[in-house]
Amino acid sequence: MLDVELKKAPQVDEEEELKPLVLEIIPGHAAEGLVEIYQPGSYEGESLRRLVDKALTKKNLSIEEQLILEDISRQLEGGKLLCRGQEIGGTALEFAVSEQTEAGEKYFYVPVRAIRPQEGGHVRPEPWK
Amino acid sequence: MNPPSGLSARNLIMSQSRLDRQLRIEGWDQSALENAKIGVVGDDDLLASLYILSASALGMNRLVVLAPVLSAQLVETAERLNPRFSLTHVEGFYTHPMLDEIFDGCDLILDLSHYGLCNKLLLEKGYRESVPVIRGFCFERNGEQGFRVFTYLRGREWQELQQIVSDQNLPDYHFDDGVLDNIVAGIVLEETKTILMGGQASDEVITYRRKKLSDSQGQPNLLVIGAGALGVFVGLGLAYAGFKNITFMDADIVDVTNLNRQVLFHDAVGASKAQALSNRLNHLFDMDGKARVEDFAQQTEVSFYDAIFDCVDNFETRIALSEKCKHENKVLISGGTSAEAGQAVIFDPLEKGPTPAELLGLYDIIRHRAAGAPNRERASCSYQPDPSVVMTNQITAGFMVDAYRMLLAEQKPNNIFYSSRSGEKILAEGRNQACWTSN
Numbered sequence: 001m002l003d004v005e006l007k008k009a010p011q012v013d014e015e016e017e018l019k020p021l022v023l024e025i026i027p028g029h030a031a032e033g034l035v036e037i038y039q040p041g042s043y044e045g046e047s048l049r050r051l052v053d054k055a056l057t058k059k060n061l062s063i064e065e066q067l068i069l070e071d072i073s074r075q076l077e078g079g080k081l082l083c084r085g086q087e088i089g090g091t092a093l094e095f096a097v098s099e100q101t102e103a104g105e106k107y108f109y110v111p112v113r114a115i116r117p118q119e120g121g122h123v124r125p126e127p128w129k
Numbered sequence: 130m131n132p133p134s135g136l137s138a139r140n141l142i143m144s145q146s147r148l149d150r151q152l153r154i155e156g157w158d159q160s161a162l163e164n165a166k167i168g169v170v171g172d173d174d175l176l177a178s179l180y181i182l183s184a185s186a187l188g189m190n191r192l193v194v195l196a197p198v199l200s201a202q203l204v205e206t207a208e209r210l211n212p213r214f215s216l217t218h219v220e221g222f223y224t225h226p227m228l229d230e231i232f233d234g235c236d237l238i239l240d241l242s243h244y245g246l247c248n249k250l251l252l253e254k255g256y257r258e259s260v261p262v263i264r265g266f267c268f269e270r271n272g273e274q275g276f277r278v279f280t281y282l283r284g285r286e287w288q289e290l291q292q293i294v295s296d297q298n299l300p301d302y303h304f305d306d307g308v309l310d311n312i313v314a315g316i317v318l319e320e321t322k323t324i325l326m327g328g329q330a331s332d333e334v335i336t337y338r339r340k341k342l343s344d345s346q347g348q349p350n351l352l353v354i355g356a357g358a359l360g361v362f363v364g365l366g367l368a369y370a371g372f373k374n375i376t377f378m379d380a381d382i383v384d385v386t387n388l389n390r391q392v393l394f395h396d397a398v399g400a401s402k403a404q405a406l407s408n409r410l411n412h413l414f415d416m417d418g419k420a421r422v423e424d425f426a427q428q429t430e431v432s433f434y435d436a437i438f439d440c441v442d443n444f445e446t447r448i449a450l451s452e453k454c455k456h457e458n459k460v461l462i463s464g465g466t467s468a469e470a471g472q473a474v475i476f477d478p479l480e481k482g483p484t485p486a487e488l489l490g491l492y493d494i495i496r497h498r499a500a501g502a503p504n505r506e507r508a509s510c511s512y513q514p515d516p517s518v519v520m521t522n523q524i525t526a527g528f529m530v531d532a533y534r535m536l537l538a539e540q541k542p543n544n545i546f547y548s549s550r551s552g553e554k555i556l557a558e559g560r561n562q563a564c565w566t567s568n
Contacts, residue, residue: 029551078497080490085544085558087483113556115546117489118465118472120359120442120515 021092021108022099023051025081027071028114034068037107038092048092052081052112072114079116088112144213147388148188153516154468161325162189163213168232170223170251171196172242172300175307175369176265178203179314179523180241185211186392186519187318193217195231197300202413210388210395222300223247229254237261237324239317243303245295252281252290259283261324264293265317268338269304275338276309278316280330289334307369308530311362312337315523319549322520335554339531342538349537350433351375354425354450355440356402358390358517359464362526363438364406365393368414370530375410376434378421379403390519425450431457436533439463440526444491451476451484451491460536461485462529468516470548471525475532488544521549 018040026033036055043051061069081088083095096108151157167184169192171177178200181192185207197220208214219231224246232238232254240251240262248264255262265278279293297303316335324330351372353360356379367375379402383394387402397405407418423429427449431437437459439450447463454461458478463485465472474485486492524547532542543557 029546029548029553029556031552078494080488080493082488082558085488087488113558115472115489116470117444117491117494118467118470118521119444119447120355120357120465120467 019098019107021051021096021110023055023092024109024111025052025055025072026111026113027068027075028079028116030068030071032068033111033113034065034072043092046092048083048088048090048095048110048112051092052088075114075116077116079114081112082115083110083112143385144188144211146385147211149386149389150514150517151187151389151468153514154518156326158326159188161327162187162322165189165236165325166191166193166234167321168192168235168238169194169196170238170240170242170247171199172222172244172247172303173305174198174200175305176241176267176310176313179307179310180239180317181216182207182210182392183314183318183519183523184321185214186389187322188389189214189321191215193219193231193235195219195221195223195228197221206393206395210392223250224299226250226254232260235260237263237321239321240264241266241313241317242300243295243297243305244300245298248294252294255281256283256286261330263317263320263324263330265313266293266295267304267306267309267313269341272341273338274304274306274309274341275336276313278313278320278331278335280320280324280332282330285332292334292336308366308527308534309337311366311369312524312527312531315520315527316554319520319524323549331552331554333552337555337557339535339542340538340540342534342540346371346534346537348372348374349435351436351438352378352431352434353438353440354378354446355442356406356420357381357387357440357442358519358522359440359442359466359526359529360402360438361391361393361406362523363440363464363529364410364418366526366530367438367533368410368416370534373414373416373418375407375416376419376421377403377406378423378425378429379406380422380424386514390517390522392519427453429453431459434459436460436462436536438529438533439485440529444486444495448486448491448495451486454478455484460533462533464525464529466517466521466525468518469521469550470546471521472547473525473528473532473545475536475542475544477536521547 021038021043023036024033092110095110099109100106169177177196182203190213238260243266251262262281267276320330353363356377381402383397383400383402385398393409394405401422403420403422407420410416411418425446441447454476461476463474476484528545535542543559546556
């Protein structure tokens, strides 16, 4: 999460404005995720999938980021990345919502969640532990 | 453990078997539930009664309820489900502090009422005596319907409390809804369990809301596949929502270990689940429910039905159902639960979106599982049932039924992902851009 409080703004006619893109990959239902910021010119033509892959393979993570990444990895063992309930096909801008910080800095925000589906109370064979 | 007086050894064994699936959960403290005394205040016959039913299934034994009326049928079911269940029902409203001695010795109090005087009296009692107060209620306001749940603990004198005190001070007409009540009862019970077991209660107001539903929904033909825990609560929710033409499909029979969550089967051990569920709901709701005692397969005929509820307990069948509904252009409401989470995912053929199996990546999961199978087969195997509890099934089923009602009202329901462990318990993930920009 950014160190400033994000404040959702109504969408306005600013599609052509150059804004950074904030990608947040969130493990399951957690409130905070791994945040990657892409500057204008670096993300427009990229697929969301590729931006997510870049963020997940980023090096030099802080300890806090590493813990979040481990959480994401755990969710992805039998889970899937979804953006607002959709598969993450297409470009990042297709999923972006315009927001601004309290200081008035505008950006595009794309939240991606690693969600593990639940199966049910099935009785299945498992190896002895 | 010594059997309590009056409880035969056979009953004790039955009780342990009945609770088997939740006793398997790591860190589970059944005695904390069994020994607790819970106070409940309600002002209609539904929400408090649904809570009583689920609390009994979970193995809670002592409830004191102050409410003008309770559902006799749900209370009777609760009593038959759990032989040790003891309910003290005081008829009336909570309108004077003198009444608080009814709740002496309670470990926590639930406020399921809709009048401000009660809300304030209980918050004051909670503050004065350091008793947790869990507040849950449905609301209708400004063209929206929904529910809120908040757990008040002393020290949480937060602005959020304004959101949970009813506008009207005295008991009067209020909006109520059996489907949303089921979800509220499940979330409130989850909070109850968490507090009693020494866990961290939710520190946010849990809110769900959507546009008000239109009154006319017709009588579609519905197929509920899977008559286990999820199927029971989907059936109950559909019945409360007024649907009459429901067919339940399941080849399984009721086992005693189902009874901690399959709340309508207390006298049906050994019987067909589909048959028992349709019979019980027909009796309770004057419905025309039917049973198909069979498993779902690709060749299963579904053309008669307008919508299908996926309440199965395995990904393989969930994939088959997704493919069938895509092929036959059927609405599919797919649910899945574990002991601590659940999801309700919607497939509307008119939207041409991914099926639940596609969206959730079930094909990959099955492929990886198959790749790991040789290793598993080499090992000695035992049958390990997954842990299960009543709450996640009650909550997920409620969201499934509500999603279907929204579709009928031409609203766009979100996929819902519920987790009991996270701060953000309910994720409503939109299925299209119009949905998420308008939230």
